[in-house]
Amino acid sequence: MLVLLPPDCPAPDTAMSPATRTLLISCPDRRGIVAAVSQCVLEAGGNILRSDQHTTDPLGGIFFMRLEFLYANAPADDDGFARCFAPVAERFAMDWRLVRTGEPKRMALFVSRLDHCFVDLLWRRQSGELPVKIPLVVSNHPDLEPVAAQYGLPYHYLAIDKTNQPAREAQMLNLLEGEVDFIVLARYMRVLSPQFVERYAGRIINIHHSFLPAFVGASPYERACERGVKVIGATAHYVTEELDAGPIIEQDVVRVNHRDQVADLKLKGRDIERVVLARAVKWHVEDRVLIYGNRTVVFV
Template identity: 60%
Template structure:
């Protein structure tokens, strides 16, 4: 299957009979070959319908722009759809924000360097200079933007200036700063954070110590989209590890970092491959 000719279509709409037939017939009539199709409805009667499909485009009879306009008129309007097309040959631009912890950042960059994450990494931004040598080794720009209580607004403005036109997706790879509501509003459902706990448990700071003090038997990590409310955005992916009374806080941190790396990498990949549809404060993730 050629990535250069691979396209995707994501749809959300009220559920009713005939949606799959209408979409499939439309694409067939324009020369597209559907290679994958997944769907989900929240309820057999009166639910919300979600669909993701992939199709090949080398034999389309119209340009992409014409195809999208025709789809809007012939199908989307009739079924009251929210929809979007995406094309694999146009990889998303991705920027990463990080503080001092390097494990999540390096996992994402390593997978990207191996071609596992279909993105154009534009830059890494940090409020500390520590990780510049590691990032430069990947051939990427590194921007040090110090942040303090006194200059937080100015620092965010500088980061936004760097990101202007250079980021379709912002990944917080253990960036230990709370972003303002204005910053978040610039990237709706396009900022992914890795939180070092199994949300909604242990929100905020020091979740592993919170977990230790509660004597939990499972710890976890959560990748979610960032919203104005701290650690409350739509969850994309989670994973857990079993622990016992024998584990110290340091042990929990070490186990947790492995979880964080894997969970963040999976969430980023699913976003880049257009596998996620946000619905309210939930996500539909097509595997």
């Protein structure tokens, strides 16, 4: 029997210890970065659990690092670590942030009429696979309100078109303000304005039903069928002002053949869309994604 959780009820606890921190770093590559970071974690009373690094070019590239560490005795706040780390960050010209790993992120879901990605994320959240809170669901259609109601989630139906988009997006931003950390477009079939995207830059994840950069925009399955492709795919990416051109987080494909019609492609594509979006959301929630220009570094 499926047990539905009320909106404020936490999902099953799969998060790491509340004393665990994740440190994310990007900076120009040079000698001594790993040693300096490790020494700072040691002086702050932390024990390194996992460390991943990547450089775009060993001779003058950009260095990326994701480091998990555990406090033996967790402090009330992270001010002490910030004071210790500030000189290191300045010396190496770092962009960095420290995340309390055990605190679930707040995810807003934007949906339209198709339910497969929406329901999949709800199930994964309920099963504990996605340790997130879902404060609200936003939609430009009323169709999926019964699904949201089953999960006890507030559902905001905001019909939107070219004539009222600025007003509707202002309403959306008011609903989101102070309530969410990031947004997932789970087959939300509207293009957000540049102003809206800028407000949540690097924090809006979209699932596009093609293997980008092929078949950008509307009706990709129809165009894939017309082209006679032998594989179709799905792409999860961060949203930018340019349509379907933001930094790619994850992609996957499935084989098709000459017998497949558009309906067959859509049916096969749903499974890929679900899986690709779920992976991207999970990696974002776990702070495994670092954006680099229009690319990403994903530590998995």
